[in-house]
Amino acid sequence: MLKLIRKFVVAYALCLLGVSACRSPAIYPPDKTAAVNGTRLAYTESGRGAPVVFVHGALSDTRAWAGQKDAIASQFRFIAYSMRYHSPNDWQDDGSMYNIPTHASDLAAFVKSLNTGPVHLVGHSFGGHVAAQVAMEHPELVKSLVLEEASIFTVLDSPGGKAVVEAFFRSVPSIKAELNTDGSAKATEMMIDSVLEDPQAWEKAPPLWSTMWRDNAKTLGPFLSAAPPPIDCSRVGTIKAPTLIIEGANSARFFHEIDSKLLQCIAGSERVSVPKADHLVQVRDAEAVNEAILGFLTRHP
Structure with missing residues (x-):
């Protein structure tokens, strides 16, 4: 706790x-x-x-939801946490426990620690996968589920789906090579450019996000080394909580294919597409995302 307080003081001084x-x-x-x-x-x-x-998703922390805090808090109790290994949390080991099962177990324990009963879960990208995992394993903890381009790519198990996944991850070997050669700084920039499918994505990113990515660059190696659980459509279909899927209209085909599959697999799920937004949908059009989340939560109190 003392370390966290010291970090807060330093960060506040930097703000000033x-x-x-x-x-x-x-x-x-x-x-x-x-x-x-x-x-x-x-x-x-x-x-x-x-x-x-x-x-939040990979390379991120609570800052990923800066655009949602005030809008959600106007009607609900907004809670955003930083996953294990993510800033400003201290590392307890070398990152070898960085995987979906660990993060899902942490999220379930975190929800229980709130002593509020079931909660509404909102997850982005890798965080969407973590949130979905909790909805599958601990349905008693989840009142509703919002998946913002959740990266559950194992549901794409058809030949065409596997081809989409292979194409999306084509740059990973070069990112890993850069990571092993010169460390996480340049590799993180390459990762962002790859995910957003734009060679200038890092340069054009909002300052808050590029700073956040730098602060969490150390997690890139463990993230790329973590094998995802083999979740298929039938497994995802066990989610019974009301589910909303949010996507950016300009996101990579990889995410659109996953979203379409999840829509088929999760009974009663809904989808909202945000025009002119990419994978960073909650920052590209925070107002549209907030409106979608609030409308959904209001219908599923």
């Missing part, structure tokens, strides 16, 4: 000096921690009412 590392002091650094599975997870919360827990 105008340093971009703290462009969103209202959400970062998180001001609370929860003891979970032998580690501590930092989180921030705001508002009152039914709890809505936000799960």
Whole structure:
């Protein structure tokens, strides 16, 4: 806890000096921690009412939801946490436990630690996979589920689907080679450019996000080494919580294919496509995303 307080003080001082590392002091650094599975997870919360827990994606932390905090907190209890290994949490090991099962177990324990009963879960990309895993394994903890381009690519098990997955991950060997040669800085930039399918994606990214990615660059190696659980359509189909799928209209085909498959697999699920948005949909059009989430949560209190 003392280390977290020190980090907060340093970050706040940087804010006062105008340093971009703290462009969103209202959400970062998180001001609370929860003891979970032998580690501590930092989180921030705001508002009152039914709890809505936000799960960030790879290379991210609570800052990923800066655009959602005020809107959601106006009607619900907004809660965003940083996953194990992600800033500003301390590392308890070398990152070897970085995988979906670990993060899902942590999320389930985190939800239980809130002592609120079932919560609404909102997950982006890798965090969407983590949130979906909890919905499958611990349905009693999930009131509803919002998947924002969840990266559950193992559902694409047809020949055509596998070809889409293979094409999307074609750049991973070169990213890993860069990671092994010069470390995580350049490799992280390459990863962002690849995921957004734009060779200038890093350069054009919002300052808050590029700073966040740099702060979490150390997680890239463990993330790329983690094999996903072999989840197929029948397994995802066990999700009974009301489910909303949000995607950016300009995102990679990889995410659209996954979303279409999830829509087929999860009974009663809904989909919202945000025009002119890519994989960073919650920042490209925060208003549209907030409207979709709030409308969905209102219908499924």
